Amino acid sequence: MTAALPKAARVATWVYFGLNGFAVGMWVVHIPDIEHATGISHSTLGLLLLVLGGAAFAGMQIAGPLVDRIGQRRLVPAAGVLLGLAMFGPGLAENWWTLGFTLLFVGFGNGSLDVAMNAQAVVVERAYPRPIMAAFHAMWSIGGAFAALIGAGALKADVPAAVTLSGAGVVCIVVSLVAGRYLIEGEPVEQAVADEPAPKTPAKLVWQLGALAFGLMLAEGVANDWAALQFRDVLDTSTSTAAYAYGAFAVAMTVGRFATDRVAAVVGPAAIVRYGAGLAAIGLTTVIVVPWVPVALIGWALFGLGLAGGVPQLFTAAGNLDPRASGALMARVVGLGYVGLLAGPALIGGLTHWMPLNVAFVLPVILCVLTVIAAPLLKTGQPAKEKAETLSA
Structure with a gap:
């Protein structure tokens, strides 16, 4: 090529x-x-x-x-x-x-x-x-x-x-x-891999990657639908000021995604997911506990920056488990992530019937912490790719 x-x-x-x-x-x-x-x-x-x-x-x-x-x-x-x-x-x-x-x-x-x-x-x-x-x-x-x-x-x-x-x-x-x-x-090298007996792709690993995508995209959905409302209802800001909450999250996520690739090349995908989820947990915890608008804006920005790189790494890992079934495997992980994106706002809305909005945000914080713990799964998500690279050499 x-x-x-x-x-x-x-x-x-x-x-x-x-x-x-x-x-x-x-x-x-x-x-x-x-x-x-x-x-x-x-x-x-x-x-x-x-x-x-x-x-x-x-x-x-x-x-x-x-x-x-x-x-x-x-x-x-x-x-x-x-x-x-x-x-x-x-x-x-x-x-x-x-x-x-x-x-x-x-x-x-x-x-x-x-x-x-x-x-x-x-x-x-x-x-x-x-x-x-x-x-x-x-x-x-x-x-x-x-x-x-x-x-x-x-x-x-x-x-x-x-x-x-x-x-x-x-x-x-x-x-x-x-x-x-x-x-x-x-690549032609993938055909060489395809000519060999198909490696077993552990179903458990695929579902684990999907579960991580579910958690991270659920957290993203929470920010999309509830960031501005948190400013307006919890911090008692005007509607125009409330819009800055989602703006801080969205801008930080976009900038973070443009920067993630070069960082991932140095530290690896598992580190991106682990430390990104950790940063997201810190950012949203700041939003939960600090009642000052400028600090809360920083919290939403940290939340977006932390979430920026995780999902792309999960999709890459799923697609590289077995190049012959890349689409099918990725569909499971992307699908579970999409379910999380849809479910997040609804879950938070349901929780607000029993607790304040800020307290309901503890759910995505917990999911981010669990992602920190489970991030090493990505180190097992590239066997087929590594094999292909060996064959091409």
């Missing part, structure tokens, strides 16, 4: 991560308008969001084996096009059932693209002498930020949601078709 090919694939994979974040962000910023247009209640919207989440999980589990069967070069663009087509639906929905029907396709397309592009990222990373996975995940955040800016501008200009979301769908379709030309399949 020439030196230029992995670089082109790396840029194309960046594009898909950014595109996925952009599509999800465009849907999110238009939720209030779509809720109003369809005349549904908050409770109905909550149920429909569960439909979207369930469809995304199904898409992940179907896309994983498909990646291994037909390859990333086919599935990643196809999933991107499917997501783009699905984006036309929510803005055109007129009632709860048409919105629910369209969200099935949005969720399925999002879940399929999520697993497929992560599987491609693992393949591209194998062509590099250092980790590059975390930067891909940072591009997802960048795509979401662009969506927030563009969506806010469109809403301010009173552009109908159907027009904006359809435009986003066209962007997804065109970019997916163009970027797909630069994706790559596995």
Whole structure:
């Protein structure tokens, strides 16, 4: 493989991560308008969001084996096009059932693209002498930020949601078709590995990696949905000041993901997960116990910085357990992580019926501490990759 090919694939994979974040962000910023247009209640919207989440999980589990069967070069663009087509639906929905029907396709397309592009990222990373996975995940955040800016501008200009979301769908379709030309399949050395008897991938290890992803993404979901509310309700700030809480978390996480790869190349993935989770636990504990806004902002920033690198390392470890089943194995870990992302806000909301919001945040702190203890699992997550490197030498 020439030196230029992995670089082109790396840029194309960046594009898909950014595109996925952009599509999800465009849907999110238009939720209030779509809720109003369809005349549904908050409770109905909550149920429909569960439909979207369930469809995304199904898409992940179907896309994983498909990646291994037909390859990333086919599935990643196809999933991107499917997501783009699905984006036309929510803005055109007129009632709860048409919105629910369209969200099935949005969720399925999002879940399929999520697993497929992560599987491609693992393949591209194998062509590099250092980790590059975390930067891909940072591009997802960048795509979401662009969506927030563009969506806010469109809403301010009173552009109908159907027009904006359809435009986003066209962007997804065109970019997916163009970027797909630069994706790559596995290295030839992986075929050499594939010709040998299949190594046993311990099911227990896969579920353990999935459990870590569940915990870290649950913590991320808590920040996404509760950071601003914690400032407003617990620290009694204004709504505008409360927005800085999530902003501190999101900016720190994005910056941390861009920095993680070079640090991981020196200290290894297990250290990234262990010390990152430890830093996240310290940050959120600061938020829990310190009632001063400036210190709490620092706490949310530390929380985001600590969580930044962990999930990409887990996805890489899952994808490298066995290159022949990379997609299927990654689908399990990504799927469990996604369940955590969805479950976190709901669990915290349930706990607030019995305890203050700050106290409920002890749950993600505990999960971060457990991750610190279990982080050495990642040292056993790369046997197939190391074997491939030995064969190529």
